[in-house]
Amino acid sequence: MERSYRKEAQVEMVKAGYKVEEAVSFSNIKDGDESGLRASDQLTVAEEILSRASGKGQVNRGEYVVAQIDAMMMHDIFAADVLSMLKNAGIRRLSDPSKVTVVFDHMVPSPSVSSSSHQAKARELIRYYGIDAFFEVGKGICHQVMIEENRVAPGQLVIGTDSHTTTYGALGVASSGIGSTEMAYALATGKLWFKVPESIGIALNGEFQLGVTAKDLILKLMKVVGSSEAQYRSVEFGGPSVGKLDLADRMTVANMGVEMGAKFTIFPEGPIKTLKQDANYFASHVVSLDQLVPQIAVPHHVENVVDVSEVVGIPLDQVFIGSCTNGRLGDLRLAAEVLRGKHIAKGVRLIVTPASANVMAEAAREGIIEDLVNAGAYVGGPGCGPCFGGHMGLLAPGERCLGTHNRNFRGRMGSGDAEIYLGSPLTAAASALAGAIAD
Structure with a gap:
């Protein structure tokens, strides 16, 4: 069934209070394409999460969808600009403030008067929009705080104004960094557009040798897989040894997935199962952990x-x-x-x-x-x-x-x-x- 997701996104933006000329441009979004239907009914994790978040029975790789966002994160560099964008557009409330987290972690403690003024403006707007999940200077880095404070959960679709938002994939989350204009749209409507990515499966075997860590694993993957293969794809981990990586290990790997160009980097967690036997992966790799050396x-x-x-x-x-x-x-x-x-x-x-x-x-x-x-x-x-x-x-x-x-x-x-x-x-x-x- 044909459907214009570009039009839907623009309608939602206008409903949220933007004038037509102020709405985000979606000129590069194509209408839904049903030509990617596969015989297999096994979805990759990225497809599974986007199917649920978009309200569609099944999404297909390459298709553009508008999806409901489960959690949103901003840090001190972008919070003031994003929230000012909304206020200047006349938007007085967020779609759901309980889904929003703000963490001050980059310019902390503030090193300059200009940085202090920027942060003061952000604090004012955080109060104005009723964002309760605000973590001040000294709490920690946004991605660490989001997981420590249980602001994300397996199976969710999460966005943040930081490229390393892919970190939450350690918990079976489809998470990605976005720009400030996209975040303003998501805050106002609760939704955002996505192109359903192809997926790459990576199976882990063996055990790390003494002196080898998860950082060495992701650096090796940077060399072997790299952006030429992983660009705007979901990198999904599994295999017999995936359980040998603890949460901290998985966070390290998921964090740097974006350096390969990955849209999502996802590990199995709770109900989220990766590397499904019948799913259609763009490519697959097997990594023997016991063969890795420091990278x-x-x-x-x-x-x-x-x-x-x-x-x-x-x-x-x-x-x-x-x-x-x-x-x-x-x-x-x-x-x-x-x-x-x-x-x-x-x-x-x-x-x-x-x-x-x-x-x-x-x-x-x-x-x-x-x-x-x-x-x-x-x-x-x-x-x-x-x-x-x-x-x-x-x-x-x-x-x-x-x-x-x-x-x-x-x-x-x-x-x-x-x-x-x-x-x-x-x-x-x-x-x-x-x-x-x-x-």
Whole structure:
């Protein structure tokens, strides 16, 4: 049955209070295409979730749908702009404030008057729109907080104004980062358009060797799969060893799925079952965890991945352990095990930022913070830290950093003439001791 989802989206936008000329442009959306129907009635997880959220019996890959959103997240960089957009359009209420979460995590503590003013405006609008799930400076990084505070659940469709919103796929969630205009539309209507993605199945076998982590797994996948295959596709994990990855491991992998270009990165959780035998996958891969060795992404792209052993000895100026990728308790434990009773090399700065206040408190109780400080680390408060190049550890021209975060693009952490390497907490801690990349 033909149906114009472009028209439906525009109608919903107008109902929410936008004038026609202010409505989001959907000129690139095509009408629903039923030509993708398959003989198999087994849907991929992405298709299953979008079928439910769109109210259709079955969606088909390549089809455009308008879907009901289960949860929405914004952080301090975009919250004021998005909510101002709504207020300026005359929209006085959100479709469902209970579905909205705001976390201040990027520019925290505020490093400038302009940042403070921006955050003050956001706080004013958060109160105006009755958003109760607001987490202030010091609570932690948005993606960690969303999971700790049970703001997402298996089978949901979730969006956020951060590209690493794919993190929630660790809980069987179809989650994706979006832009500020799309978020304004979703806040006003409770809905958003999606193109149903094709899916890639990845089966995990075996067990990690000593010294190999989930970060090494996702870095290897960056090299083997990469954006050439995963662009705007749902990457769905399964296999006999998928249960050997704990929640923190799954969050690390799902978090960096977007670096492969993935729309969703989904693990099985609760009622959500991945890698269905009869589902139609665009491609499938089998990964033997016991064959993995420590990996590292070299400048200036996340897909430039090699074995750590190939770059051992490259001098470093800074090491960063933290971020929404690897700032969890298990990550800090690994780093502390390497650093305990030792001291980082002269001439190297070690910056550590826990992913949340809960992580920091538990790390303090276990003596991890003391171990890190005694080893010469600067331990900052919960937040994004230097990952995105905002503040708290920016790089000077010619400097070189190894971090556990998710991006190493030129200029990501400061100067465009600096170099960024990405590795696991174990690789980072060992490298801080050596003053150079170490295996």
